[in-house]
Amino acid sequence: MARPSKYPRELQERAVRLVIESRAEYESEYAAIRSVAAKLGITSPESLRKWLRQAEVDSGARPGKTTEEIAEIKALKKEVAELRRANEILKSASAFFAAELDRPSRF
Template sequence: MSKRYPPEVREKAVRLVLERLDEFESPYAAARAIAPLVDVHHESLRVWVKKALAAGSQSGDEQRAGLSAAERDELQKLRKEVRDLKQANEILKLASAFFARELDPRHR
């Protein structure tokens, strides 16, 4: 049985996916990751995003309309840098935990 979602939920979910689309390999991957956050089935969200992308999605156009090409490029570069730094921090946390266990006298 299908579940009806209010238009506000649809708009919010699609907007979130479109805003973070460059962080994922595909719209499908973005929908799979974001759907649980907005309590929507991932397949429904994927279809909504697909329709929004095909229609030129007004929310995506509004977001892009305020930015010049140079600003969009810089934004994309900064988002990639943030992702890389988060990944490096995660690796450093794991390494520090590993070495802390190795140096712990109770570990031996």
């Protein structure tokens, strides 16, 4: 399980917006990312670059899984794991009760 981000969602969105708005002012996109990260106290420019790429996917400007799709896949995987556990419990219970029915009665 991924650890939660130490940066609030609002800060992430603001940082992405600032990079998008200031791309033209810098010689490269990464220079803009480094500058915005330094101004906002984001320790790793790579984190900001990932947020920017995910925002581009979410807006449809870049191919990939959107944040909503990722959340849905995660929820479905959790549900599948839960259903598999329940299925194993039911298999064990049915085997137990089937064995009880096959035993000869003492009375």
